[in-house]
Amino acid sequence: MKIIIAGGTGFLGENLEEYFTEKGDEVYILTRNPKRSNEMYWDAKTIGEWKSLLEETDVLINLTGKSVDCRYHDQNKKEIYTSRINSTKVLQEAIDLCAHKPKIWMNASSATIYVHSEKQLNTEENGIIGDDFSMNICKSWEKEFFKTENEEIRKVALRTSIVLGYNGGAFPKLRMITKLGLGGKQGRGNQKVSWIHIEDFCRAVEWMIQNENMKGAINITAPHPISNEEMMKKMRKQFNAPFGMNAPVWQLEIASLFLNTETELLLKSRNVYPEKLLKSGFQFLYTDFDKAVITLAKS
Template sequence: MLISGGTGFVGSALTKHLKSLGDEVYILTRKERQSQAQGVNYIQWMGSKEPKLPQIDAVVNLAGESINGRWTDEKKKAILNSRLKVTEELLNLVGKMPQKPSVWINASAIGYYGTSETQVFTEQTEEHGSDFLAEVVKAWETKAKGAESLGIRTVLTRFGLILGRDGGVLPQLSLPYRFFAGGTVGSGDQWVSWVHIDDVAELIRDVIENAQYTGSVNVTSPHPVTMREFGQATGDVLHRPHWLPAPSFAFKLLFGEMSMLILKGQQVVPEKAQKLGFHFTYPHIKGALHDLLQ
């Protein structure tokens, strides 16, 4: 398995999962790094420098500038260009391989669909949103589809809000509850299409093994919730009250345009994974939060 962005939040969880299954993992890095675990190999890769690799069965492209932080013009440029640049370099690398991998899995996001409080989005939804994140996702997916021209099965994994113990947004969203100050964020009616980090890793592995996965794949729980329901579940799990609202203007003041990730949402369901028989370990929000917060 060849992974770009393998040291990040999702990449680390995926590497751990693949290693537990006996897979050999090669992680492309910009800086030299020594591996401290058997089965995990760090390969320094500077684009022009050709890394020494064995035959690769699957490529997982997760690399890109973090979307966390205020979306200044410079930040927006870095978010878009980093994804396009790494994907292009990785395509060039794979294109030179005498025997191509069987599958290319590209990170993407449900931000592709735009936001709505009423519409339900599945992989069959063709129209995309018009906001910044939707445009980034569309451009990134278009670039990643270059793997198809190499004869490689290409899958675009559209991640929802990924919940984990030490990464993602859950530590920040749950922190007010720990201080008895939790409550509904924004209107509370916005949808949260969430997914447990363990299910992310397991679904990516299922995509690698099952050749029926092609095109876009929503990586979200089958049971999205509203932000109000998310907050109430967090309070219940932590045995804290859900009472102090967090107004929209405060989030907009703190995070600027990035606040849309929390204040707006979309109801996304993983129709393709369900039809192909994938079993979610954490399909419901309370079970996921029990595992992650206790």
């Protein structure tokens, strides 16, 4: 296959590139800082030479967007919004000009689109979508993505949860704080963590490419969310940490100022279930958090 990954130099993009390249696929990366022969410059706002790459492409994956791991002041909020909307909009404009359009377009979204929920399991069909900054970003993102319908293009919005991999994402940070003795619960510890192993993430993307019935918004998360308290307990056990200091909300608020981030990333309960993936017949390699962590710890 010919695969284009826009914004593909981050953790997810790098792993997808490696996964598909090893299978013999041709992978091109759209990035602001091209350094390799398979990378092409784009500013995520305007049509450029990269448009020619889209012709006769099998798969387009857009992962572009400013990281939400920052303080939510006005400037960052604006950049989080515009980076997602503008990149989606310009890709649609370029696709409309193509004589031979991509067969499938997968656009990043987030499991954060659902409300804070400790008991309600949010599926694609019955998930409750609320109204705050993060949820509204996701809603606007998906609205822009699905606004234009092209009969020949299958569109999938990837409502991705926390992706665990040894070389990026949340896992290295969790491992570090656990080894430092800070691996206790954050806040009350009741908040649910929806997670997925990076290998299952890549396999799910491949599955959706191959399964022509998969379209619309799809939850990309393992089927068993875990509470924050239980997750940290399992991390301590895996890394032989004799204790883990709990972090009450007030401490997290102070720490988030110094770490230039927001407590929402730790305290929001993401209780999400991959109903569409499971109904389609996808089989996870890692449904159990213990197994995922053991594998990553050995990497």
